[in-house]
Amino acid sequence: MSRLAAFGRFWWDFVIGDDWLVAVLVAAAIGATAVLAAASIAAWWLLPVAVPLVLWLSLRRAIRSA
Amino acid sequence: MSTGDSFLVLSAFLASGVEFVEALTIVLAAGLARGWRPSLAGLGAATVVLAVTVAVLGPALTVIPLQALRLVVGALLLVFGLQWLRKAILRASGYKALHDEDAIFARELADARGAAHVERAGVDWYGFTLSFKGVLLEGLEVVFIVLTFGSAQGSIPLAAVGAAAALVLVAGVGIAVRAPLARVPENAMKFAVGVMLTTFGIFWSAEGAGADWPGSDAALLGVLGFVILFSLVFVRLLRRERRSVVLAVEVEA
Numbered sequence: 001m002s003r004l005a006a007f008g009r010f011w012w013d014f015v016i017g018d019d020w021l022v023a024v025l026v027a028a029a030i031g032a033t034a035v036l037a038a039a040s041i042a043a044w045w046l047l048p049v050a051v052p053l054v055l056w057l058s059l060r061r062a063i064r065s066a
Numbered sequence: 067m068s069t070g071d072s073f074l075v076l077s078a079f080l081a082s083g084v085e086f087v088e089a090l091t092i093v094l095a096a097g098l099a100r101g102w103r104p105s106l107a108g109l110g111a112a113t114v115v116l117a118v119t120v121a122v123l124g125p126a127l128t129v130i131p132l133q134a135l136r137l138v139v140g141a142l143l144l145v146f147g148l149q150w151l152r153k154a155i156l157r158a159s160g161y162k163a164l165h166d167e168d169a170i171f172a173r174e175l176a177d178a179r180g181a182a183h184v185e186r187a188g189v190d191w192y193g194f195t196l197s198f199k200g201v202l203l204e205g206l207e208v209v210f211i212v213l214t215f216g217s218a219q220g221s222i223p224l225a226a227v228g229a230a231a232a233l234v235l236v237a238g239v240g241i242a243v244r245a246p247l248a249r250v251p252e253n254a255m256k257f258a259v260g261v262m263l264t265t266f267g268i269f270w271s272a273e274g275a276g277a278d279w280p281g282s283d284a285a286l287l288g289v290l291g292f293v294i295l296f297s298l299v300f301v302r303l304l305r306r307e308r309r310s311v312v313l314a315v316e317v318e319a
Contacts, residue, residue, distance in 0.1 A: 046272070
């Protein structure tokens, strides 16, 4: 069990890293892009708008917790 | 070679280069402290595991439909890239200590010299596992980048060429100097890799989600410029903020 937990923790640290909120917000932005695209609305702009906001939020969180 | 292909080779080269520099530090520390035999055995064993991983996962990825692949790979690269970029911006703005290969090397060397000698399968076990784990963990990131970049761009071999070039360069210099490559501008390279991973992540995940980029593949250059721009703006803003905080603390003292 502990090996399984260690394996899971390794992949969590590897992909998600220090700030899980980044993964959640990126997933939400990609989901919103898919919704717009499915409704035939231009959606290419959404990620370039969302990503800097997510990064800035994550930087502020890192500085606050330092 | 198209814009996407050039980015692919360059990104794989830079990202792999950073990881190989870190792996070299560990292999050198293991070799100097515990002998070259266990260190090189660990390096060889980890290389075999990584090669098998690429051989198994590489062909498997090519059977996944491109749009679904780009969605998943794009999302992963975006999350992964933002991690790199976040650390690089925090380092560049002074909020996080710079990566210091010399200090890491000294720490690894001291730990390795202090560990007890236990022999297994004819080699010093500490030296072997130190080298094996180091190369495997750093190498997994290289494998991840080569496979994801390569498969989403439609050419795993091209990504592998970028990684192989970095390996030859780092190994060649490492053998020549037999010291950690402290002069490599590692933080600047990590910043560049973060920018590239984020750029590809934005581009592919939007495409995978069904969005159409104006200008098709040429939009990649626009996304790259945009990511560089906002990253540099963030560094500047945070540097200024940190300077004013330090100044306020000094005035108070």
